[in-house]
Amino acid sequence: MIKHSLLALCPGCFTDKGSANPCPHCGYDEHAPRGPLVLPHRTLLNGQFLIGRVLGKPGGFGITYLGWDLQLQTRVAIKEYLPRDLAGRGVDRSTVEAHSSEDAALFRFGLEQFVREARTLAQLDHPNVVRVRQFFEANGTAYLVMDYYEGLSFAEYLEQQGGRVPEETAVQLMLPILDGLRAVHAKGFLHRDVKPQNIYLAKTDVGGVRPILLDFGAARQAMGERSRSMSVVISAGYAPFEQYSRKGKQGPWTDIYAAAAALYQAVTGVVPPEATDRIMEDELKLASGFGVSQGLSDALRAALAVAPDSRIQSVQMFQTALKRPASPSISQTEVPSTSSSIPSRANNTRAPTSNKQTEAPAAASAELIEGRYRDLRDGTVIDVRTGLQWMRCALGQTWDGLACKDDAQKFDWESALAAAESLNRSGGYAGYRDWRVPTIEELKELRYCMKAFQGSPDSAFWSSSPNADYSGSAWSVHFYYGYVYDSLKYYQRYVRLVRGGQ
Numbered sequence: 159m160i161k162h163s164l165l166a167l168c169p170g171c172f173t174d175k176g177s178a179n180p181c182p183h184c185g186y187d188e189h190a191p192r193g194p195l196v197l198p199h200r201t202l203l204n205g206q207f208l209i210g211r212v213l214g215k216p217g218g219f220g221i222t223y224l225g226w227d228l229q230l231q232t233r234v235a236i237k238e239y240l241p242r243d244l245a246g247r248g249v250d251r252s253t254v255e256a257h258s259s260e261d262a263a264l265f266r267f268g269l270e271q272f273v274r275e276a277r278t279l280a281q282l283d284h285p286n287v288v289r290v291r292q293f294f295e296a297n298g299t300a301y302l303v304m305d306y307y308e309g310l311s312f313a314e315y316l317e318q319q320g321g322r323v324p325e326e327t328a329v330q331l332m333l334p335i336l337d338g339l340r341a342v343h344a345k346g347f348l349h350r351d352v353k354p355q356n357i358y359l360a361k362t363d364v365g366g367v368r369p370i371l372l373d374f375g376a377a378r379q380a381m382g383e384r385s386r387s388m389s390v391v392i393s394a395g396y397a398p399f400e401q402y403s404r405k406g407k408q409g410p411w412t413d414i415y416a417a418a419a420a421l422y423q424a425v426t427g428v429v430p431p432e433a434t435d436r437i438m439e440d441e442l443k444l445a446s447g448f449g450v451s452q453g454l455s456d457a458l459r460a461a462l463a464v465a466p467d468s469r470i471q472s473v474q475m476f477q478t479a480l481k482r483p484a485s486p487s488i489s490q491t492e493v494p495s496t497s498s499s500i501p502s503r504a505n506n507t508r509a510p511t512s513n514k515q516t517e518a519p520a521a522a523s524a525e526l527i528e529g530r531y532r533d534l535r536d537g538t539v540i541d542v543r544t545g546l547q548w549m550r551c552a553l554g555q556t557w558d559g560l561a562c563k564d565d566a567q568k569f570d571w572e573s574a575l576a577a578a579e580s581l582n583r584s585g586g587y588a589g590y591r592d593w594r595v596p597t598i599e600e601l602k603e604l605r606y607c608m609k610a611f612q613g614s615p616d617s618a619f620w621s622s623s624p625n626a627d628y629s630g631s632a633w634s635v636h637f638y639y640g641y642v643y644d645s646l647k648y649y650q651r652y653v654r655l656v657r658g659g660q
Contacts, residue, residue, distance in 0.1 A: 286335055288304050395429035567652070601654075
């Protein structure tokens with residue numbers, strides 16, 4: 159029995175709407191017709207999750223709902239395994255039942271693959287791969303509970319932009335997705351269905367955007383192989399030739415082809431020809447023919463090679479080929495409206511020389527670096543625009559007068575804050591004992607500048623700003639890609655300290 163207070167929650171946004179319909183907050187009409195395969199509004203799953211509206215369009219293998227976590231009081235995405243060609247909803251409108259005894263065997267096989275995929279996702283901990291909160295079996299099927307993100311798919315964004323975007327924008331959005339794929343491959347897994355529809359551009363509370371890889375295709379692929387019907391699991395134009403055969407040799411290069419196809423579409427406005435059509439006569443037009451830079455065009459050509467052995471073999475190699483074909487800063491690039499300006503690189507720690515605390519440092523005579531930073535010749539620089547004093551290196555590194563040396567350390571969020579306090583207690587750095595982890599706004603203002611921060615790690619750095627909406631996460635910034643991330647506090651990030659301001 160659902161409590162009366164829960165009946166007032168809108169299944170479209172899970173805001174209290176009372177008895178009003180449509181919802182005054184989101185406009186959702188819960189009395190509108192709902193397909194027979196879809197669970198009723200406010201169905202309670204596993205004693206914890208309320209079912210709401212359908213997210214996107216129901217696919218051939220399942221339905222994804224907006225859900226409400228009664229324990230954490232937060233929205234989630236819930237994916238239900240329901241291959242409509244094999245099963246339907248029972249008379250109780252909850253139980254999933256196979257259409258026939260013959261379908262039941264394949265349904266059960268697919269269910270096993272779905273659960274296996276859920277366990278795979280649960281092992282991944284990366285800001286650019288969808289996070290699995292929980293999975294369970296109920297109603298004769300299985301459910302995958304994931305983080306819910308506001309935003310839009312890469313496919314929807316491309317459609318909004320007229321079908322294509324500047325190459326700088328496309329590359330900057332794809333590089334974090336490739337970071338996520340590297341994490342997937344490092345665990346020994348493959349995605350098998352990378353395409354614009356499965357790349358989500360999630361909004362962040364501070365105005366940023368975080369590309370996230372969704373919807374792995376391993377379970378669909380396995381079902382297609384078992385049923386000998388590959389057409390239902392192949393994403394034409396994105397799937398490489400080896401995915402069309404049960405004997406095809408698949409590996410990281412399989413996902414690289416798909417990611418390259420998505421990037422090719424983003425910069426040309428055209429989906430590559432289906433891989434099977436490229437065997438006899440390859441009619442793939444070079445991206446340079448659409449006005450794309452030669453460097454990016456060459457990288458795409460190498461990643462879209464029809465023969466797996468001729469293709470770029472690792473995500474890292476593909477990233478190396480892609481990085482900075484035009485070398486702009488994100489602030490000069492048309493990213494989605496939720497994007498943030500690019501921060502810069504920095505890092506360092508070293509033995510203190512005096513007991514000064516908060517007084518302003520004396521100005522050095524050196525010229526400004528890139529018109530922005532004054533070198534204080536003690537391993538720190540002053541940002542003349544903000545007045546903040548930054549360490550040139552990440553914690554764990556030392557500044558040798560030319561660049562950051564040694565390996566930077568990574569910290570979880572709590573340890574990052576503690577490391578700053580520990581440094582100050584032990585004597586500080588460069589004569590000062592009021593160093594701190596920067597706020598997210600300060601970190602976003604830090605401009606990318608190789609000369610000022612030579613040798614800084616190409617990765618994410620913690621801010622001191624927690625997420626006001628979720629106590630388990632805090633904000634970080636990736637200094638190469640310029641993205642603002644909502645990161646779980648136990649993630650490992652680099653730390654760069656600052657003083658002044660506030």
